[in-house]
Structures are given as C-alpha cells and as structure tokens.
Amino acid sequence: MKRNVTKKIIAALALGLMVMPCVQAEEENPEFSLDRVVVTALREESKDLITPAYVHIIENKELKATGATNLIEALKFQEGFSYYSQNPQGHSSGGMSSRIVIRGVEKGTLVLINGVPLNLNGWYQLDSIPLENIEKVEVVSGGGSVLYGSEAFGGVINIITKKTIEDSYSTSFGSNGMQDHHLNMQVGKLSFSGQYNEVGTVKHITGVKVNSSTPSLSYYTNYDGNQRTNLSTTYTFNPNLSLRYNYTEDHIDRSYHLASNDNLLSSGTALLHADDKKHNFSALYQNNALKMNAFYSQRKLYDENKKATGALNGAYTDTVSILGFDTQHSWQEEFGKILVGFNTQREEYEKVINNGTQSSVGPLNRNLYSLYLQATHELDARNTMILGARQQWLRPEDGKNRNEFLPQIQFLKKIKENQSWFVDINKSFRMPTFTELYVTNTMLKANPDLTPETGWSYETGWKFKYTDADLKVALYFMDISNKIAYVKPPTGLSQAQNFEKFKNMGIETRYERRLNEHLSYQIGGSYSDPKQAGSDGVYNSVFNKLQLTSGITYTQERWTTNVYANYLALRANDLKPMMPVTLSVSYKATPTSSIMLTIDNLLDRRDITTNDKVTSASPAYYALPRSFRLTYSSQF
16 A cells, blocks of 8 residues: 555656646747757767657766765766665775666666776776766666667766866865865876875774674674775877876775674684776777777776784785777768767686685686667658667687677657657667676686576657756666576575566656756656566566655855755665765855865765665665765866
C-alpha cells in the first residue's frame, strides 16, 4: 500500500513538472531562444532541440558552482546518476574507485575527454579530473555503443577541455586537513594547469566489521590522507591541430583500528597504502568534415598492505594501457548526410602479485577494430530519420575472438519551433575486462569463458525550450543479456559470471528556469526499476529507484549563493535514503578576484555512500560529516 502511494506521488510530481512550464509558456508567450550546441550525441555539432537524445550540457561555471574540487563531485547532482564512493571527495583508493552509474547499469558509463576514451579495465576515475580547464561536460544518457563502442550501455560522459585558459590561481583550505591549489597559465599557444589536492585524516569512515570467531579483533577503517598532483598541458598549433597531455599522481593511506581501544589491528593487515599514476595523451586534428584522434592512456597502480609492525603482508602492481586511433569523415549526399568512421585500439594489461612469493598475470593484450556508420535523412522540414550501425571485432591473445554488430534507429519530429519529440532504439555491448577474464587472487577467480554483455535500449523523449526556461522528459526501457556480475559461493572465491538478464524501465525529467537577473533554479528527477536476475533466475533490485535533484543560484551585486541537493531513495539492499546538500557563497572582491565559502553535507547526515548490503561482516562506508572550505581565486 505504501509503495503504491509513493508511486502515485511520484507520478503526480512528474505530471506537474511536465504541465507547469507548458501552461506558463502559453500565458507569457515567450520568444524562442537558440539552444546550446551538442557534439557528443551525433559525433558532430547539432542543436540540443534537434538532437534525438536526452543530453545534459554542464558549463564550467555550473560545475564550479557546486563547490566541488573534482569532476565526480560536481556531477553527483545530476538526475539519472547514482554516485558511490568509499573515500572523501570521491577519491579512488586502489581497486576501490568511485563511480557514476547512469540508469542503473554497473560498468555502463563510458567517459571521454575530447572524444578520447578514458576507461581502463573498467575504471575511469572522474575524481582525478580537476574543473579548472574544463569548458563543458556533455552527458548523453542511454545506449551509445553504436558511435562509441564498449561500456556505453547507460550513457556517455564527454569532457570537453578549454582551447585557451586564463592566467589565474586559486588556493583553498578547509576542515579535515583539506587543501586544494591551482595554477593556470597561457603562454602563446601553450596552456598549462597544475593542481595539488590534499585531504587529512578522517576517522571512522566505515562501521565496525565484526570478527565472528574473535570479537575482540573487530575493527573499523580510518582514512589517513590523500595527496594528489595533477598536471595538464595543451599545445594548439592552429585551429585544426592540438596536442594534450595530462598526468595525475595519487598517494592514499588507510588503516584498520580495533573497535575496543582504537589501536591498530593487531593481527593481519592493519595499514593500507596505494600509489596511483595515470598518463593521458591525445593528438586531435579536425578540418571541416574530417576528424582524427590518436591517443594513449596508462594507469599504473601499486597497492600494498602491511601489519601493524610495518611488515609487508601483501602487495600488487596493476599496469593497464590503451593505444588507439579514431577517424571519421562526413559528407552531404542528395538524400542526406553520411558519417563514416574507423577505430582501432590495443589494450595491454599486467598484474604482478607479491604475497611472500611473486606471481604474475600477463602481460596480456587484445586488439579491437570497428567500423561505424551514421546516415541522416530529412523526411521533410519537421521530420528526420537517423540510421546507425557498428561492426566491432575483438582479437584477444587467448584466441577467443568476440565480434558484435550493433544497429541503431532514431527519429526526431520538430513539433514547433521550440518543441521536439524523439525516439531512439539501439543495441549496446560491453567487453569483459582483463580482471574479470584472467585475474585470480585471494578474493577473485578468473573466468576466461565470459562473453560480452549485449542488449537493447528503447527511449522516447520530449524537449521544450523557451526564452528563460528549458524542460526535458524521457521514458526508457533497457533489456540486457549476459550481464556480467561477480558471484560469491558459500565457500570459495568470487567469480565474474554471465547472468541471464538485466532490465530497467524509467522516467527522467529536468526543468531549468531563470526567473530574473538575480534568481535561477533547476529541478530534476528520475524513477526507475533497475533489476538483475541472479543465478536462480530471480530478479533483484540494484542501485536506487527514486532520485530528486535541485539547484538554486541567487546573485546580488558582488554576492552569489548556490545550493545543490541530491536525494536518493528506495535504494537496493535496504539502504536508507541518501541526501548530500552543498552550499557555496562567493564574493567578488575585485573584478579579477573572488572568495568562496563551501559547506559540504550541509545537513550533517551520516549517509551510506556505497551500494553494498550492510552486514556485520561488510560494514557501511559513510559520508564525511559537515565540512567547509574557503577558497581564494584571482586572475593575473
């Protein structure tokens, strides 16, 4: 009964969001305004209103208004996203990477930087990307494998960097030993950005893990600090050719402490340390209809654990890289526009394990090749049909070739000058990661017989744009076969296996409004039912069903106030609702300098920030208590 009432309330809210701006628009009869340009959804420039996809376009100033120090913290306030982290500020720690889950699809988020894939062995680490040199972020929800390949089941996040930057610096200090410093310089055609970020000790980031056989050895986890250095440089030879390089280095420490007296755990692992180094290089050439991108990315992770005495208890080094080239060309024919592209990638992986004796996995490699095609045909002045296809070939070292053919059909109808409706049907896929296929250790067992996840997405949506308002609504259904997930038997190691099905049906909506020169706001929401069939064929809920987001900006002379909130409810594994709220207040002291106060977790909630079921053997990870940062920024 309670669930039915909840659904009725949600339906009423969704209906109200759809009706309110339409009625208001008819009363005020506003003049239609030009909407923003999207480049990700169709791999070429298109106005949002005539793009057949549910797209978020988040400008740099909107990202900074959240008060975040990195991208994953800024994106967590977007509807349709489930944000999960095991460390402060979304920092990754060894294999525990924070993540954005779009439309409930685990490992279904593909992240790009200027169209170059960032994902490495299933991880993308948005926490390592500072906001300073980002021009905008485009998020395309729904299957995107036809144009972008593996891992785009839930959606694609494309980070578009600035071509030139302003000479500036900022420095920030806050609670829990937080500090964040940036330096940005433009010297002719060369731009440079540097960041140093640090978080100090945070106690009790988890609940107590109970040792059932020896309760006196029950323990909790402390976060003992992170130091991050990020360097990014871009050289723009001319408007058509540019080179970009980014380097990130993280050092993270954690420790296990006895629940009885707070001392370090006296047996087994007590101290954990991770060194994480990432390189990203890309060369982009674009001239009218021709675009070429060569890229290389590498992540080298060293993860160790020690006893309280300092003796090494175990360590491993993961090295994964991707070398690739992508080219596309488009031209106009009598019946419409044609886009053809080719992509090739070589992925390499090696794991070296030291648990008293040294062993290794790999080095392993696999080559991916793909051809993709997109044909756009205007049926008439208001109706457009788009057909797409991708043929993907995977040639791994083990000789188990895996090929996929992916079709897509899209239809867009421009109902009025400020209103459109679209339909999108596409097939997506995800290749198994090296870890899922080949890694066996003290916790995992390899499964070289895994097959790719494949499935269909069906979506329809409406867009309404007015002079001072913007409304989007999308309905979708996803049906995925051979979904990969880890299974832990009563005894033995967890192993990645292909399950029969994953399904999700949902609605997303977003309304933005600028009331006057001082006040603007945005509200969004989603309701869905992501569920996955287990080995017994029974469907179980995963992630959250309900999400409500909001953001309010008020500006008065030199003062600007922003409040962002994200409410996640009806969560899987009987988890309580989560609601991070951030308040930021900035004052423009001079035309070239400003001061900002940011308060995270404004309501001081003890939210659980992971998605796993909480038990005495698997304790919860908690959000930071209410914390603050004070930032000074200046141009020079």
